[in-house]
Amino acid sequence: MSDRTLLVGPFNRVEGDLEIRLDVADGRVSAAYANSPLFRGFERILLGKQPQDALTITPRICGICSISQSAAAALALAACAGEQAAPEGARIAALLHGVENLADHLTHFYLFFMPDFARPEYAGRAWHDRAVARFTALQGSGLRAATEARAGLFHIVGLLGGKWPHTLAIQPGGVTRAPTARDKVRIGADLRAFRRFLEAELFGAPVEDFAALDGAGALDRWAGGDAGLFLSIAEDLDLAALGPGPGRLMSFGAYPGPEGTVFARGTWEAGRIGPLDPGDIAEDLSHAWMLGEAAHPEAGQTLPDAAMRAGAYSWCKAPRLAGRTMETGALARQAVDGHPLGRALAAEGGVRARVAARLLEIARTQIALEAMKAAIAPEAAFMRPLALPRQGAGAGLVEAARGALGHWCRIEDGRLASYQIVAPTTWNFSPRDASGTPGPVEAALVGAPVGPDEDTPLSVQHIVRSFDPCMVCTVH
C-alpha cells in the first residue's frame, strides 16, 4: 500500500470543530497534525472590560464546561484582590463544579465515545448487538437513560446557580445563593436519583465497589453495567494499547473547599507523583497562527496572524510545562491523586485507560458530592465582601472535566489589561512546538492502524474521542 495523506474532519460528537491531517505509511499513521479551526478572540474581547465582567464573558467560551470557566475566573479575580472566597461559598462552588464535571463525563461516555462501537463496521463482534441497542447515536437505550439522568442531576445547578449552561452564581467572594435547609434536602434527592442511575445502568453495582478497584486485574474482572460492556469491548479491540499518551500527566487539583482539594494537584511521570510549579508553564507559538514569542500566560498575548503563515497549522497555542508536553484530564487527576487504579491506568496510558479513569472519577465524584452536600451549613455566610483592586494580578487554576484549566489576569486602572486562558484541550490538542515535538494527541495518533479503504479511520476516531476534546475551549 502506498503512502498517503488523509484529512480527517469534521469530527462530529466532539464539542466544537476539529480537523486532523494524517500521514499514513504501511497501514499506520506516521505523523498527525491537529488543527483547531475555530477562533473567536475572547482574550481580546476581555481587554478593557471591567474585571468582574470576566465572570459573565468567560463561561461563554464553552457551553459544556461553563462552570469550570466561571470557577477559574472567580478564583483569578479573588487572587487579584489577594483574598479567598467564604469557606462555605467555596464548598457550594465546588459542588456546582463537581456536578458539571460529573455530567460531562456522562455525556462523553454515552453521547460522544461509545456510539462509535455501534457502527456497522463492527457488525459480527460478540458485543455488537448490545452496543447497538445501548449506544446508537440519538437513539440507544443507554443514551436516553443517561440524558434523562443528566437533566435530573442538573436540577442541582438550576437550584443553586439559577440556570445551566452559563450559571452566574459563582463570584470571587463566594456564591450568590445561600442554600436553605430545604435546598439541602432537594440536592440530596437529586444526588440519590443520580446514584440510582449509576448503579442500575453504568456500573451495575454500588459506586463504592467501582471506586474500590485497586488495579488493572480487578478492573479486568468487572462485568457490571455499561462499564462492563465497555471493558469487554476494550479487551476485544485491545484499546489498552491504542493511542498511548506522552507518559506525563498534570493536574491543577480539583474542588478547593474548606477542607482542601478533593483531588490533589501535581504531576505524574513514570509511576512517580511530583509537585507542579505553574511558573514553569509557557505557551509556544511556533506552529500556531499567532504572533509573538513563547511566554508564560502572565505575559502572554493573543495576536492572531491574519496571514495564516505557512508552517503554522492551527489557531491553538502550544502550552508546555518546563518545555515538555503534558496530558491532562481524568486520568491525570486520578493518578496524581494517588488512587491505586488511577496509577495503574496511568501506567497503561491508552484509550482504555482514559475512559476507565473517567468511570473511576464518576464513582469517586458521586461519593465526594454526597459528602459536600452533607456538610452544607445553611446558616453560614456564603459570600465574603470583596473589593476588586484598581491594580492587581492573579491566576485561577481549576480542573475542568477535560483537565487543567488556567486563567491569568491583570487589572490596571480598574480595567482588564491582560487575560490569558489555557484550557485542557489546549494542552492535549496543542500543535508542535519550536523543537518540533508534537502535542499529546498528535503523538498518540502515531502508529494507529489505518485500513486500506478507510478515509475516516476508526482507530483515529477512538483515540481522538478518548481525550474528550473540547475544541471551543481550546482556542476560545
Place this chain on the structure above:
Amino acid sequence: MSQIETFYDVMRRQGITRRSFMKYCALTAAALGLSPAFVPRIAHAMETKPRTPVIWVHGLECTCCSESFIRSAHPLAKDVVLSMISLDYDDTLMAAAGHAAEAAMRDTIERYKGNYILAVEGNPPLNEDGMFCISGGKPFVEKLRYAARDAKAIISWGACASYGCVQAAKPNPTRATPVHQVITDKPIIKVPGCPPIAEVMTGVITYMLTFDRLPTLDRQGRPAMFYSQRIHDKCYRRPHFDAGQFVEAWDDENARKGYCLYKMGCKGPTTYNACSTVRWNDGVSFPIQSGHGCIGCSEDGFWDQGSFYDRVTDLTQFGVEANADKVGLAAAGVVGAGVAAHAAISALKAAQKKTQSSKEEA
C-alpha cells in the same frame, strides 16, 4: 414527497404508544398556550403530514444551545421531539463523522429540497474570508449559505445566531455576524438567549413542525409567545422592587430575604424573555432566583451595554411604574390609559435604544 413518513409513523417506529402520543399532543398545546380544542388538530397534523426534516449546523459558538435543548423538560421531549425531528444532520450529536457526515448533509439537502428547516447554532465570522471558523475544510459561512439555499425556513438559535453574542462583543475580533445579515432571502425566526430556555426551543420547533408555519413574531423576529414580556413583568421579586426593597451587597440580609436585585445590576427591567415564567432546568429556578441579577442575554448587543454589575440607568420606566401604582388607586378607565402609556413609552424607549446603538456603530 409521498415517501416521507409522517410524524406519527416516526413515533410509532420509535416505540411510542398511542397513549403517549395523545398525551404529547395535549401537553404541547398547553406548552404553546393553546386551548384544548387544538389537541385534535395537533394530533391530526402529526398523523397526516410528512415530518419536516431538520438540519442543525454549528458556527462560532459554544454549543450551549444544544446543551440546553437536550435537557428540555418539554413533554416527553427526549422520546418524542428528538425522534420526531430526528435531526437529519447535527454536527454535535449525529453518528457519522468526517466525509460520511458531509455526504449525509448533501443527501438531506438534495432529498428534501425546499422542504427542510435549517437550524443554526452560532454564527459565521466574516473577517479574513471566514477563516476563523473552518468546517470540513471550508469557511462556515459557505456551509451556511449552501444549507440555507434550499431551506424552507431558518431558526437562529440563541444570541449567537440572532445577534452575534459574545464573539461579536467589542472589538469583535473575527467580525462574527448574525445569520440574518448573511442570509437575506429566507424567513428567519430568532430565538435569542444565551442559551435560550430549553422549553422555548422545543416549543418553537414543535409549533413549526405541527402547523407548518412560523409562530407570530415580534418586530425583532422573535416568537411573540415567549418574548413579549419583560423578565421584570413576571419576576417573583417584583413586589420588592415596587416597595423599594433592594439587595445592597452580595449575601446581605436583604439578599437572604429575597429582595430585588436591581441595584446589583439586574437587567430584568429591559429584557424580554420567559425566564421568570418558564424558568430553567425543568422549571427549577432562574438566575434572579439564585440571587444574581439578569444579564439581559436575550437582548441585542447585551455584551456592550456597560458592566453586568452596573445599575440600569436609562430606566425611565421607573416613573411609569410609580404612576401605574398611583393610577391603580384611581378609576379603572384611568388604569387602562396608564397601561397604554406604559406600553407606548416602553416601545419608544426600545426604539431610542436602537438608534443609539446604531449611532455608536457608525
